[in-house]
Amino acid sequence: MSALNIKKGSVSHSAYELRDPYAEVIESHTLAVIVANESGVLARVIGLFSGRGYNIDSLTVAEVDHEGHRSRITIVTRGTPQVIEQIKAQLGRLVPVHAVHDLTVEGPSVQRELALVKVSGKGEARIEALRLCEIFRAKVVDSTLESFVFEMTGTPEKIDAFADLMRPLGLCEIARTGVAALSRGV
Amino acid sequence: MTKAKDSTPNTMSGAKMIVKALKDQGVEVVFGYPGGAVLPIYDEIFQQNDIRHVLVRHEQGAIHMAEGYARSTGKPGVALVTSGPGATNAVTGLTDALLDSIPIVVLSGQVPTFMIGTDGFQEADTVGITRPCTKMNWLVKDTERLAETIHTAFHVATSGRPGPVLIDIPKDVQFATSEYVTKEKVKPSHYQPKVKGDIDQITRLVEMLETAERPIFYTGGGVINSGPAASQLLRELVEATGFPITSTLMGLGAYPASGKSWLGMLGMHGLYEANLAMHGCDLMINIGARFDDRITGRLSDFSPHSVKAHIDIDPSSINKVVRVEVPIIGDVGHVLEDLLRIWKSRGRKVNKEGLGKWWAQIKEWQAVNCLDYKGSEKTIKPQYALQRLEALTKGMDRYITTEVGQHQMWAAQFLGFEAPNRWMTSGGLGTMGYGLPASIGVQIAHPEALVINVAGEASWLMNMQEMGTAMQFRAPVKQFILNNERLGMVRQWQELLHGERYSHSWSESLPDFVKLAEAFGCKGIKCSDPKDLDDAIMEMIRYDGPVIFDCLVEKHENCFPMIPSGKPHNEMLLGEAETQGVIKAGGAVLV
Numbered sequence: 008m009s010a011l012n013i014k015k016g017s018v019s020h021s022a023y024e025l026r027d028p029y030a031e032v033i034e035s036h037t038l039a040v041i042v043a044n045e046s047g048v049l050a051r052v053i054g055l056f057s058g059r060g061y062n063i064d065s066l067t068v069a070e071v072d073h074e075g076h077r078s079r080i081t082i083v084t085r086g087t088p089q090v091i092e093q094i095k096a097q098l099g100r101l102v103p104v105h106a107v108h109d110l111t112v113e114g115p116s117v118q119r120e121l122a123l124v125k126v127s128g129k130g131e132a133r134i135e136a137l138r139l140c141e142i143f144r145a146k147v148v149d150s151t152l153e154s155f156v157f158e159m160t161g162t163p164e165k166i167d168a169f170a171d172l173m174r175p176l177g178l179c180e181i182a183r184t185g186v187a188a189l190s191r192g193v
Numbered sequence: 194m195t196k197a198k199d200s201t202p203n204t205m206s207g208a209k210m211i212v213k214a215l216k217d218q219g220v221e222v223v224f225g226y227p228g229g230a231v232l233p234i235y236d237e238i239f240q241q242n243d244i245r246h247v248l249v250r251h252e253q254g255a256i257h258m259a260e261g262y263a264r265s266t267g268k269p270g271v272a273l274v275t276s277g278p279g280a281t282n283a284v285t286g287l288t289d290a291l292l293d294s295i296p297i298v299v300l301s302g303q304v305p306t307f308m309i310g311t312d313g314f315q316e317a318d319t320v321g322i323t324r325p326c327t328k329m330n331w332l333v334k335d336t337e338r339l340a341e342t343i344h345t346a347f348h349v350a351t352s353g354r355p356g357p358v359l360i361d362i363p364k365d366v367q368f369a370t371s372e373y374v375t376k377e378k379v380k381p382s383h384y385q386p387k388v389k390g391d392i393d394q395i396t397r398l399v400e401m402l403e404t405a406e407r408p409i410f411y412t413g414g415g416v417i418n419s420g421p422a423a424s425q426l427l428r429e430l431v432e433a434t435g436f437p438i439t440s441t442l443m444g445l446g447a448y449p450a451s452g453k454s455w456l457g458m459l460g461m462h463g464l465y466e467a468n469l470a471m472h473g474c475d476l477m478i479n480i481g482a483r484f485d486d487r488i489t490g491r492l493s494d495f496s497p498h499s500v501k502a503h504i505d506i507d508p509s510s511i512n513k514v515v516r517v518e519v520p521i522i523g524d525v526g527h528v529l530e531d532l533l534r535i536w537k538s539r540g541r542k543v544n545k546e547g548l549g550k551w552w553a554q555i556k557e558w559q560a561v562n563c564l565d566y567k568g569s570e571k572t573i574k575p576q577y578a579l580q581r582l583e584a585l586t587k588g589m590d591r592y593i594t595t596e597v598g599q600h601q602m603w604a605a606q607f608l609g610f611e612a613p614n615r616w617m618t619s620g621g622l623g624t625m626g627y628g629l630p631a632s633i634g635v636q637i638a639h640p641e642a643l644v645i646n647v648a649g650e651a652s653w654l655m656n657m658q659e660m661g662t663a664m665q666f667r668a669p670v671k672q673f674i675l676n677n678e679r680l681g682m683v684r685q686w687q688e689l690l691h692g693e694r695y696s697h698s699w700s701e702s703l704p705d706f707v708k709l710a711e712a713f714g715c716k717g718i719k720c721s722d723p724k725d726l727d728d729a730i731m732e733m734i735r736y737d738g739p740v741i742f743d744c745l746v747e748k749h750e751n752c753f754p755m756i757p758s759g760k761p762h763n764e765m766l767l768g769e770a771e772t773q774g775v776i777k778a779g780g781a782v783l784v
Contacts, residue, residue, distance in 0.1 A: 043383075046332065047320055054325050089512065096509035102329040102349055102384050 035064065036091050036111040037118060037188045040080040043103040044070050051101055052080060061086065061094050065120075065163070067185040077105065083163075083186050110188050118188040122166045127154040128177030136176045143169050154179075207336040207367040208233035211300065214343040216243050217376050220271050222262065222637055223247070224255040228275025229315060230302025233367035247637060247666050250658035252279050254630035256286020256357075257656070259297045261634025264617045265592055267420060269296040269350050270634065276302045277315030280361070281322060285624060287357045288326040292621025293443060294418055296355035298346050299327075305365035306334050319361045328356030334363065336371040344379045353386030354507040355418055386506060390523030390531060398478070398502045398519050399536045405476035406547030407554075408436045411459065411488075414443030414620070415481015415505060415525050417613045423526035424613045427480065428452070430533055434543050437555055439467035441482050442605055443620045450609030456555065460488045461756050462602040465563035465765060466555055468754070471496050472762035473554070479503040481525045484515040485621070486783075494761030504528045563754045563767055564606055573723050575600065575675045575746040579607035579647070582673060585730050590642045592635045594618065596628040596652030599681035599752045604647040626655030629672060633659060636668040643671070643734060650676040650743075651700050660713040663739040671733050672741045677748045678703060685751045706743035713739075721745035758783035 042048045049068055056063050065083040070076075084094060091109070098107045110116040124145070126136045136155060140147065145159035159169060163186060170181055205213070211234055215223065222245045227235045238246050249255040252274045259270025274283050280301040290297050304313040320332045329349050333339050339362065346358045402408065410431060416423050424447045431438050431454050438448050439459040448455060457464035459471055471477065477499045482488070484503075489495040495515060502519035503511050511520045521528055536542075566576045593608060594617040595601040601618055610616050617635060619627040632646035646653075653674050663670050683698040710717030716736050720729040720743070733740045756765045 047324065047330070050321070051324055058325050093509065093513060096511070096513075100354075100386075100507060100509050105383060 031087055033085055033087060034091060034111070035083060035085050036109055037116065037186060038082045038084065038095065038098070039108040039110055039188060040082065040098055040104060041071075041106040041108075042078050042080060042101075043105065044076040044078040045103060048078070048103045049080065051103065052082075052098065055097055055101065056082075056084075056094075059093075059097065061090065065185040067187055081186055081188050108190070110190055113190055115191040116188050117191055118162055118186050119160050120163050120166055120186050121158065121160045121184045122169070123148070123182045124157045124159070124170060124173055124178065125154060125180040126157065126173050126177045127179050129153060132176045136173060139169070139172050139176075145169065201372065203373045204370055205373055206233065206237075206370050207339050207362065208237045210336070210340050210371070210373050211343065211362070211367070212237045212241060212244060213373055214340045214376075215271060218344070218347045219268070220244055223271045223273050224249055224258040224262070224634065225273030226250075226252050226255060226275065226279060228277075228279050228302060230276035230304060230364050231273060231279075231300075231362075231367075233364065234273065234300070234302070234362075245637075246273075247633075247662065249630070250661050251656065252282035253285050253626065254633075254656055254659040254662065256283050256290065256297065256299065257624075257627050257630035258634030258637070258659075258662075259299070260286065260290050260293075260295045260627075261594060261617050261631030262638045263290075263295050263297055263634075264417075264631075265614050265635040266638045267614060269298050269347060269355075272297065272299045274299065274301050275315065276304055276319065277317045279315075280317055280319040280359075283359075284322060284326055285622075287323055287359065289619055289622040289624045289627065290357035291326050291328065293619065294355050294414060295357065296350040297357045298343075298350050299357065299359045300343075301359060301361050302367075303332065303361045303363040306363045307365070309363065319359070323359045326357070327359050328354075330359040330361065332361045332363075333366055336366050336369040339366060339371070340374040341379050344374070344376045345382055348382050349384055352384060354415075387522060388506070388524035388527045390504065390521040390528035392531065392535075394519055394521045395528060395531050396535055398521065399532060399539060401476050401500060401502065401519070402434060402436075402478075402536060403539070403542040404544050405436075406544055407470075407474045407551045408434075408476040408478065408548075409456075409470050409474040410436055410438040410448075410478050410480060411440070411471065411482055412438060412444045412447055412480045413441040413482025416444055416447040417481075419481065419506075419525035421613060423481075423524075423529060424448070426526060426529035426533060430529060430536075433533070433541065434536075435548055436478075436543075437470055437552070439463070439470065441485065441488055441620070442618060444482065445605060445616045446610035446613045449611040451611060456559075458605050460485075461490070462606065462752055462754065463488075463756075464606070465561050465754050465767065466558035468756065468762040468765055469558050470555055474499045477501045479505075479517070480529070481505060483510045484513070486514075489515065490756045491759055491761045494763075496762070561767070565768075566750075566753075569747065570723060572747045573721065573726060573744060575603050575677070575750055576607055577723060578673075578675060578726060578744050578746060579603050581726050582645070582647070582730055583608050585727060586643060586645070586734065589734075590639075591615065592617070592632075592639060592642055592644045594628040594631040594635060594644070594646045596646070596648040596655075597623045597625045598649045598652055598683075599677075599685065599750075600647055600649040600652075600675045602682075602752045603675075608647075625652035627652075629653060629656050629670075630659045630662075632670040632672070633663050633666070633668045636663075636670050637666065640668075644669075645671045645673050648672055648674045649681060650674050650678065650703060650706075651680045654700075654704075657709070660710075660715065660739065660741070664714050667738070669736075669738050669740075672739070673733070673744065674706065674742060675744050675746045676703075676706070677746050677750070679748055681750075682752070684749075688751070689757065706741050710739075710741040713741075715739040715741065717741050717743065719743040719745070
């Protein structure tokens with residue numbers, strides 16, 4: 008129902024969406040926020056979340072258009088539909104924000120995260136870790152006689168599953184980038 | 194730092210650029226206070242006569258003056274403060290302007306770029322501190338970008354939902370030279386909020402206007418911010434439809450208090466008829482208001498049987514706390530123009546029969562006479578003082594500012610506003626100490642007008658140093674202090690909610706306000722007898738200069754009507770007799 012003819016990718020608002028924004032269920036949404044790449048903009052976005060008590064499950068940011076001075080912030084957040092709509096509207100009205108995309112409602116999207124996982128161990132555990140690494144299509148990027156560092160990309164759930172399996176095999180450290188996401192198709 | 198390679202007539206220092214950019218933006222007056230980090234700017238101000246500088250006594254005063262200037266003129270107010278404490282003192286004013294959507298541009302000095310981060314003298318992370326209390330702020334590290342940033346700042350402050358912006362300017366950026374960029378040469382900002390409302394939604398609202406049996410217009414500060422044309426359109430719409438209208442504290446004056454459809458202010462201390470009409474309506478048309486908690490009372494019981502429409506320029510206001518069926522995102526003026534055009538083209542229909550019954554019901558509520566209070570021949574009742582002030586100043590070219598508390602609510606109840614931009618009060622933030630500096634800002638913008646700050650003695654003391662500013666700049670502001678020697682609203686809540694334990698809510702060791710006036714070199718008037726009040730008020734009005742009027746009023750008067758926190762509109766208290774034990778513990782946790 009597009010009273011405002013809200014196009015895919017434009018700043019959307021609850022009032023014009025079909026979902027019931029007053030349901031009391033907690034939903035997870037992935038938002039892509041296109042901002043001017045200026046100092047203080049990330050602080051303004053994060054300050055909005057902390058100041059208004061919204062959740063951030065994951066946040067990534069990098070410049071994506073050097074000439075146009077644009078950065079893309081990908082935020083995974085949680086809340087009731089009404090809160091999610093508020094978050095989008097609040098983000099949308101920030102002066103340096105150019106666009107807010109809710110990848111969760113705008114259609115199918117690809118979400119990927121990169122993780123570096125350090126596992127130490129010997130003997131059978133070490134062999135098992137390497138075997139699981141192959142199954143998960145992770146790469147060994149560092150190796151000593153007593154440790155591996157695996158690199159893997161995947162959905163956050165896949166990385167969680169991999170980490171869970173590595174834990175009994177000697178997981179000692181993990182570094183994750185947070186989610187980067189794009190809509191599928193054009 | 195950019196060095197000027199080829200000097201042209203447009204090559205100038207950053208400090209000169211600031212003054213030139215302000216001039217190009219049509220700025221006539223700057224409220225400010227000098228300091229080390231803004232000395233180059235003050236040097237430029239000294240060498241020109243186009244922009245007037247008003248020296249304040251505290252930076253908070255500068256921001257409230259800029260707010261008063263902005264709200265009474267519709268133009269952005271400008272303030273200039275130094276680094277560190279100058280900037281931190283501006284924070285309360287910036288937050289005030291953010292909550293009330295007032296366009297102001299604040300320029301702050303900063304330590305030189307090469308000293309940033311070293312904990313230099315009077316260094317503070319000003320953009321960090323002010324980020325959550327500005328609509329946007331900038332740290333300008335390069336003189337080349339200074340003029341452009343100032344022009345953009347004015348655009349941002351005044352476009353869409355207005356608000357405060359701050360530009361932090363390191364001292365070396367003020368000294369360095371670069372090419373001045375004119376307003377016209379700045380590339381258009383991507384920040385262009387939508388002003389036209391969606392026609393389908395507006396048409397839906399028109400259909401509802403045609404059939405509603407119990408409609409009400411609920412208007413707010415957005416109508417005032419939209420400009421005088423919006424108030425004009427609102428008046429036309431109200432007269433043509435015959436619908437009742439109420440307004441928030443922020444929106445008073447958009448529709449005249451003498452208008453036949455006027456119900457008075459709504460909300461916590463709003464009028465009985467306004468609140469009951471909101472509770473009982475079947476169509477609520479919110480125009481430029483934001484369902485503030487002072488307005489709605491208990492949300493689950495807020496106007497339970499109505500269809501709600503909401504016109505607002507800020508998409509985040511819509512469905513923030515109250516769900517609406519007809520959301521219209523756009524500027525009030527533009528939307529009302531379309532609304533009126535479509536309604537007229539469809540034959541100017543309203544539900545006459547329903548409206549007749551609705552007005553009959555409203556007349557019954559009005560007959561309750563909710564603002565009635567027990568008069569006294571011995572002491573001045575605060576309500577009486579305001580009634581007399583209203584009677585004696587009505588029809589004059591009058592502007593009213595207020596502080597925050599009981600006196601503010603009584604002023605909203607008992608003073609009538611016939612035009613927009615005549616009423617300046619701290620609504621959202623509730624900033625005690627707002628009224629005196631705001632009144633000076635208003636007076637600077639309107640030198641010939643009668644500007645009165647209706648104050649409580651406690652609020653007034655918070656920024657009383659600004660009487661020095663009023664004297665120095667010959668701003669004949671009238672400080673009408675309702676002095677009950679109490680923090681009246683705090684005392685009232687303690688009486689109603691905290692078992693009459695009056696913890697720290699009285700003012701001891703108050704100054705003698707008449708002597709204080711004399712110390713500042715202005716006029717002091719003291720009045721404690723109702724019989725002398727009219728003469729004393731006339732003396733205040735006639736005096737050519739600032740006046741501090743110490744009006745000693747009844748000490749224990751409570752402000753009614755009142756919707757206690759956590760209660761719905763239809764459970765409002767009308768007077769003392771109804772207050773015993775009605776506010777439960779649940780209400781006490783709310784503010």
